[in-house]
Amino acid sequence: MEIKDLEIFQMVAQKGTVTDAAKELSYVQSNITSRIKKLETEMNTALFNRHSRGMTLTPEGKKLLVYCEKILALTNEMKKVVQSKTEPAGKLEIGTVETVMKLPVILASYNKKYQNVDLSLYTGVTHQLQDDVLHHRLDGAFVTEIDPHPELVSHDVFQEELVLISDSAKTSLDQLKEEPILCFSEGCGYRARLAKWYQDQNITPQKLMEFGTLETILGSVTMGLGITFVPKSAVAHLEERGIIHCHYLPKEYSKVNTVFIRRKDAYLTSTLEKFIETFERVEGVMAYPLANKKVLST
Template sequence: MEFKNLYIFLKVVEQGNISKAAKELNYVQSNVTARIKKLEEELHTPLFHRHNRGIVLTPEGKKLLVYAEKIVSMVTDMKRAFRSPDIPVGKLDIGSVETVIKLPLILSKYNKKYGHIDLSLTTGVTEQLIDDVLNYRLDGAFVTAGSLSNHPDLVQYDVFEEELVLVSDADAGTIDELKMKPFLVFHSGCGYRAKLMEWLRDEQVASSKLMELGTLETILGSVYSGLGVTFVPRSTVEHHESRGLIQCHKVPEQYSRIKTVFIRKKDAFLTTSLEKFIDTINEIRQKEDYAFPLF
């Protein structure tokens, strides 16, 4: 089985269309089609369902996708390993939950020192980011700590721990009244949402409505307007609170403490670029001027 065929297979999956994949790869379409057919012959199974709008993976295609991602990632790591061991080169794909308040500082320091690295950032909820790291789609990610981040196939590094607060508009009522308002949350898989649900369950609050919104900016804008309340780290809303736009309300400590960690895949080659990124996190965390509080 040719490695190039697996790479082409991944491009077709990514584009959802053979002609688009061919254009991305600068190949003629017939070449891509032939490569996919060769894979299907070698594996004795169809890998895609064809339809008018494109293609979708068959169950066997989904199975191959897991192996192909691992193989392509390992070959990429192998190539990186034989480059200069001291100078980070290549591409670094990092993921993060939206509310890592020190992330701009980390990225800025790293980029200034290693500006030739092709650094990309993907945002998402914790569960999705963990899945992306486990399946080699990301080199590492900032996520909220929990049972998933302690996965045996992951290495994690403490970044900081902070306080989650209930956030309402400036004219809010009591905590009991706020519990009855709609809760504006990130999508399922968010660590903050999980903590919120734990608190509401233990408080036996069953009637609160959840409204999923995609970004922190949208959530806070909706809180300002009185649409509902949210549950996010205090560090992300302190400047809004100081301007009198919102109110922050404490909740019991067992629900309000949450840790952010940086994770990477344990069996993936630790590239120089990723190693230097982790060093940058530690340098910033340890500096007195920018110390991240660890409780």
């Protein structure tokens, strides 16, 4: 068994088809197929179920994937430890929720100082990003703070307040009760906070609509499609122009911490260490100032 066999196995498991895995790895499909068959022969068991839509892991394949991820992560870490230099270099894969408004400042500052780093950024919701860090798919991620995980270390980034926003015509709670909620997919920390507030107020949302980007959500709110729950800093410019109306919820629902998470047991490379130092030095990322707010109540 070779490391490359495990890399191919992992990619097919992630993509679900030989075609997509071959495209991602820049291999010919026949090479992918033969490597998988070779691995199955060595393991003396079928690792995938083949069907018309692609390939899914068998129970034995799922067991192997757990060890495969650990082996590949350790192999990658070994290379980083041996090749580690004082000057950050190499690949750095970071995840983030969409609403880290200071992220462009952080990235620009880091890129300008450490030009030998190949920095890749991936967006997602908190629970998915945490899972990606846990399974070594990301070096770290900016997420909404949730219950601490024993295998993760978190670094405080900033604290902010979430606001419930509607178009400028809706200024009272009664007007919001029947409005569709526009949100990110399940696993979003903001969505979970808003759902808890609705539950505690004994309000049943009439409709929930999922979107993939913050830009689409905000654009839909301004057009009167529904309401959403987002950081104040993300919509301050729209409020100042009178395009939206901000509704303030009690602090147990609205106060939110953004943290940067990484694996506790992973080697802290100079590349990642300097990235952490960079965002810790960025100014102006603490709580957005609150003024003239009226908290919603029923």
